[in-house]
Amino acid sequence: MGLRSRPESLAVASLLAATGGFVDAHTFLARGGVLAGAQTGNIILLAAAAGGGDVAKALSHVPSIFAFMVGVLLTEVMAGDRVRRLLRRPVRVVLLLQVVVLVAVGFIPRAPDISVTNSLTGAAVAFAAAMQFSVFRSVRGLSYTSTFASGNLRSFIEATYRWVRGRGGPTGGRQAGDLGAVLLSFVAGAVIGGFATDAWGVRAIWVAPVVLLAVLALLVVETRRLERA
Numbered sequence: 001m002g003l004r005s006r007p008e009s010l011a012v013a014s015l016l017a018a019t020g021g022f023v024d025a026h027t028f029l030a031r032g033g034v035l036a037g038a039q040t041g042n043i044i045l046l047a048a049a050a051g052g053g054d055v056a057k058a059l060s061h062v063p064s065i066f067a068f069m070v071g072v073l074l075t076e077v078m079a080g081d082r083v084r085r086l087l088r089r090p091v092r093v094v095l096l097l098q099v100v101v102l103v104a105v106g107f108i109p110r111a112p113d114i115s116v117t118n119s120l121t122g123a124a125v126a127f128a129a130a131m132q133f134s135v136f137r138s139v140r141g142l143s144y145t146s147t148f149a150s151g152n153l154r155s156f157i158e159a160t161y162r163w164v165r166g167r168g169g170p171t172g173g174r175q176a177g178d179l180g181a182v183l184l185s186f187v188a189g190a191v192i193g194g195f196a197t198d199a200w201g202v203r204a205i206w207v208a209p210v211v212l213l214a215v216l217a218l219l220v221v222e223t224r225r226l227e228r229a
Helices: 010-030 039-051 055-059 062-078 081-086 090-105 116-135 150-164 172-228
Strands: none
Touching: 010 116, 010 172, 039 055, 039 062, 062 090, 062 116, 090 116, 090 172, 150 172
Protein backbone atom coordinates (compact mmCIF):
# COMPACT_ATOMS: atom_id res chain seq x y z
CA MET A 1 0.00 0.00 0.00
CA GLY A 2 2.94 2.35 0.52
CA LEU A 3 3.18 5.39 2.73
CA ARG A 4 -0.06 7.38 2.72
CA SER A 5 -1.55 10.07 4.88
CA ARG A 6 -5.01 9.66 6.32
CA PRO A 7 -7.73 11.27 4.15
CA GLU A 8 -6.95 14.98 3.91
CA SER A 9 -9.37 17.80 4.60
CA LEU A 10 -10.47 19.87 1.64
CA ALA A 11 -8.24 22.73 2.82
CA VAL A 12 -5.14 20.51 2.88
CA ALA A 13 -5.94 18.91 -0.49
CA SER A 14 -6.57 22.30 -2.12
CA LEU A 15 -3.30 23.76 -0.80
CA LEU A 16 -1.37 20.72 -1.99
CA ALA A 17 -2.97 20.94 -5.44
CA ALA A 18 -2.15 24.64 -5.63
CA THR A 19 1.46 23.80 -4.76
CA GLY A 20 1.53 21.14 -7.49
CA GLY A 21 0.30 23.57 -10.13
CA PHE A 22 2.64 26.32 -8.93
CA VAL A 23 5.75 24.14 -9.00
CA ASP A 24 5.04 22.70 -12.46
CA ALA A 25 4.47 26.15 -13.94
CA HIS A 26 7.63 27.45 -12.27
CA THR A 27 9.95 24.67 -13.42
CA PHE A 28 8.55 24.78 -16.95
CA LEU A 29 9.18 28.52 -17.20
CA ALA A 30 12.37 28.90 -15.17
CA ARG A 31 14.11 25.55 -15.55
CA GLY A 32 14.23 24.82 -19.25
CA GLY A 33 10.73 23.50 -19.96
CA VAL A 34 10.98 20.55 -17.57
CA LEU A 35 7.88 19.59 -15.59
CA ALA A 36 8.12 18.58 -11.94
CA GLY A 37 5.02 16.51 -11.22
CA ALA A 38 3.47 15.82 -14.63
CA GLN A 39 5.82 13.09 -15.79
CA THR A 40 3.48 12.21 -18.65
CA GLY A 41 4.33 15.63 -20.04
CA ASN A 42 8.05 15.02 -19.60
CA ILE A 43 7.83 11.69 -21.41
CA ILE A 44 5.93 13.30 -24.30
CA LEU A 45 8.42 16.18 -24.50
CA LEU A 46 11.30 13.70 -24.40
CA ALA A 47 9.78 11.61 -27.18
CA ALA A 48 8.95 14.68 -29.30
CA ALA A 49 12.48 16.04 -28.95
CA ALA A 50 14.01 12.67 -29.74
CA GLY A 51 11.73 12.27 -32.75
CA GLY A 52 12.82 15.69 -33.96
CA GLY A 53 16.48 14.78 -33.61
CA ASP A 54 17.15 17.09 -30.64
CA VAL A 55 19.01 14.58 -28.47
CA ALA A 56 20.20 17.16 -25.95
CA LYS A 57 16.66 18.40 -25.34
CA ALA A 58 15.38 14.84 -25.02
CA LEU A 59 18.05 13.93 -22.49
CA SER A 60 17.28 17.03 -20.41
CA HIS A 61 14.00 15.38 -19.33
CA VAL A 62 15.58 12.11 -18.20
CA PRO A 63 16.85 13.27 -14.77
CA SER A 64 13.39 14.55 -13.80
CA ILE A 65 11.72 11.27 -14.77
CA PHE A 66 14.35 9.24 -12.94
CA ALA A 67 14.17 11.44 -9.82
CA PHE A 68 10.39 11.08 -9.75
CA MET A 69 10.82 7.31 -9.73
CA VAL A 70 13.32 7.57 -6.88
CA GLY A 71 10.91 9.74 -4.89
CA VAL A 72 8.13 7.18 -5.28
CA LEU A 73 10.54 4.41 -4.28
CA LEU A 74 11.62 6.31 -1.17
CA THR A 75 8.04 6.66 0.04
CA GLU A 76 7.67 2.90 -0.35
CA VAL A 77 10.79 2.37 1.75
CA MET A 78 9.47 4.78 4.38
CA ALA A 79 6.30 2.69 4.61
CA GLY A 80 8.32 -0.29 5.86
CA ASP A 81 8.01 -1.37 9.47
CA ARG A 82 11.62 -0.57 10.36
CA VAL A 83 11.47 2.99 9.11
CA ARG A 84 8.06 3.63 10.62
CA ARG A 85 9.38 2.56 13.99
CA LEU A 86 12.08 5.24 13.68
CA LEU A 87 9.83 7.95 12.26
CA ARG A 88 6.77 8.54 14.41
CA ARG A 89 5.24 10.96 11.91
CA PRO A 90 6.58 9.97 8.46
CA VAL A 91 4.06 12.15 6.59
CA ARG A 92 5.39 15.22 8.37
CA VAL A 93 8.92 14.14 7.51
CA VAL A 94 7.94 14.01 3.83
CA LEU A 95 6.57 17.56 3.98
CA LEU A 96 9.67 18.87 5.73
CA LEU A 97 11.90 17.14 3.20
CA GLN A 98 9.94 18.81 0.40
CA VAL A 99 10.39 22.17 2.08
CA VAL A 100 14.16 21.68 2.39
CA VAL A 101 14.51 20.63 -1.26
CA LEU A 102 12.43 23.52 -2.62
CA VAL A 103 14.18 26.12 -0.47
CA ALA A 104 17.57 24.84 -1.64
CA VAL A 105 16.50 24.94 -5.29
CA GLY A 106 15.68 28.63 -4.99
CA PHE A 107 19.35 29.41 -4.33
CA ILE A 108 20.48 27.87 -7.63
CA PRO A 109 20.89 30.60 -10.28
CA ARG A 110 18.97 30.49 -13.55
CA ALA A 111 20.84 28.71 -16.33
CA PRO A 112 20.47 28.20 -20.11
CA ASP A 113 17.46 26.06 -20.97
CA ILE A 114 19.46 22.96 -21.90
CA SER A 115 22.04 22.69 -19.14
CA VAL A 116 23.18 20.33 -16.43
CA THR A 117 22.04 22.87 -13.84
CA ASN A 118 18.46 22.88 -15.08
CA SER A 119 18.37 19.10 -15.45
CA LEU A 120 19.55 18.56 -11.88
CA THR A 121 17.33 21.30 -10.49
CA GLY A 122 14.31 19.87 -12.26
CA ALA A 123 15.23 16.45 -10.91
CA ALA A 124 15.34 17.76 -7.33
CA VAL A 125 11.89 19.33 -7.66
CA ALA A 126 10.51 16.18 -9.35
CA PHE A 127 11.82 14.13 -6.42
CA ALA A 128 9.90 16.35 -4.00
CA ALA A 129 6.77 16.23 -6.18
CA ALA A 130 6.92 12.44 -6.33
CA MET A 131 6.87 12.18 -2.56
CA GLN A 132 3.86 14.49 -2.37
CA PHE A 133 2.11 12.52 -5.14
CA SER A 134 2.73 9.21 -3.38
CA VAL A 135 1.69 10.25 0.12
CA PHE A 136 -1.35 12.48 -0.37
CA ARG A 137 -4.03 10.63 -2.32
CA SER A 138 -7.42 11.03 -0.64
CA VAL A 139 -9.61 14.01 0.19
CA ARG A 140 -12.58 13.19 2.42
CA GLY A 141 -12.73 9.65 1.06
CA LEU A 142 -12.20 10.56 -2.61
CA SER A 143 -9.08 9.64 -4.54
CA TYR A 144 -7.25 12.59 -6.09
CA THR A 145 -3.79 13.68 -7.19
CA SER A 146 -2.07 16.85 -6.02
CA THR A 147 0.62 17.12 -8.70
CA PHE A 148 -1.32 16.94 -11.98
CA ALA A 149 -4.90 17.48 -13.15
CA SER A 150 -5.93 14.77 -15.64
CA GLY A 151 -7.23 12.23 -13.12
CA ASN A 152 -8.94 14.93 -11.07
CA LEU A 153 -10.65 16.29 -14.17
CA ARG A 154 -11.98 12.84 -15.06
CA SER A 155 -13.18 12.24 -11.48
CA PHE A 156 -14.83 15.66 -11.35
CA ILE A 157 -16.78 15.04 -14.56
CA GLU A 158 -17.86 11.59 -13.36
CA ALA A 159 -18.92 12.87 -9.93
CA THR A 160 -20.80 15.82 -11.42
CA TYR A 161 -22.62 13.61 -13.90
CA ARG A 162 -23.69 11.19 -11.16
CA TRP A 163 -24.87 14.08 -9.00
CA VAL A 164 -26.86 15.73 -11.81
CA ARG A 165 -28.45 12.39 -12.69
CA GLY A 166 -29.35 11.78 -9.05
CA ARG A 167 -27.02 8.80 -8.75
CA GLY A 168 -24.44 10.31 -6.40
CA GLY A 169 -26.29 9.67 -3.18
CA PRO A 170 -26.52 12.17 -0.33
CA THR A 171 -22.85 13.16 -0.67
CA GLY A 172 -22.83 13.43 -4.47
CA GLY A 173 -22.90 17.21 -4.56
CA ARG A 174 -20.17 17.50 -1.95
CA GLN A 175 -17.93 15.08 -3.83
CA ALA A 176 -18.30 17.01 -7.07
CA GLY A 177 -17.64 20.24 -5.20
CA ASP A 178 -14.53 18.85 -3.50
CA LEU A 179 -13.02 17.68 -6.78
CA GLY A 180 -13.92 20.95 -8.44
CA ALA A 181 -12.19 22.87 -5.64
CA VAL A 182 -9.05 20.76 -6.01
CA LEU A 183 -9.04 21.35 -9.78
CA LEU A 184 -9.48 25.09 -9.42
CA SER A 185 -6.73 25.17 -6.80
CA PHE A 186 -4.32 23.46 -9.19
CA VAL A 187 -5.15 25.92 -11.97
CA ALA A 188 -4.86 28.88 -9.60
CA GLY A 189 -1.51 27.62 -8.38
CA ALA A 190 -0.23 27.33 -11.94
CA VAL A 191 -1.41 30.85 -12.79
CA ILE A 192 0.23 32.28 -9.67
CA GLY A 193 3.35 30.28 -10.46
CA GLY A 194 3.55 31.92 -13.86
CA PHE A 195 3.17 35.45 -12.50
CA ALA A 196 5.54 34.81 -9.58
CA THR A 197 8.23 33.35 -11.85
CA ASP A 198 7.97 36.31 -14.18
CA ALA A 199 8.37 38.68 -11.24
CA TRP A 200 10.95 36.90 -9.07
CA GLY A 201 12.67 34.37 -11.30
CA VAL A 202 14.06 31.22 -9.69
CA ARG A 203 13.38 32.56 -6.18
CA ALA A 204 9.64 32.32 -6.88
CA ILE A 205 9.92 28.64 -5.92
CA TRP A 206 10.10 29.77 -2.29
CA VAL A 207 6.36 30.42 -2.36
CA ALA A 208 5.79 26.65 -2.44
CA PRO A 209 7.61 25.86 0.85
CA VAL A 210 5.56 28.54 2.60
CA VAL A 211 2.36 26.85 1.45
CA LEU A 212 3.70 23.43 2.45
CA LEU A 213 4.48 24.72 5.94
CA ALA A 214 0.87 25.91 6.14
CA VAL A 215 -0.21 22.39 5.14
CA LEU A 216 2.01 20.94 7.86
CA ALA A 217 0.46 23.27 10.44
CA LEU A 218 -3.04 22.25 9.34
CA LEU A 219 -2.14 18.57 9.58
CA VAL A 220 -0.79 19.04 13.11
CA VAL A 221 -3.96 20.85 14.19
CA GLU A 222 -6.23 18.28 12.56
CA THR A 223 -4.30 15.36 14.07
CA ARG A 224 -4.49 16.81 17.57
CA ARG A 225 -8.21 17.41 17.18
CA LEU A 226 -8.75 13.81 16.10
CA GLU A 227 -6.62 12.47 18.94
CA ARG A 228 -8.66 14.43 21.47
CA ALA A 229 -11.97 13.25 19.99
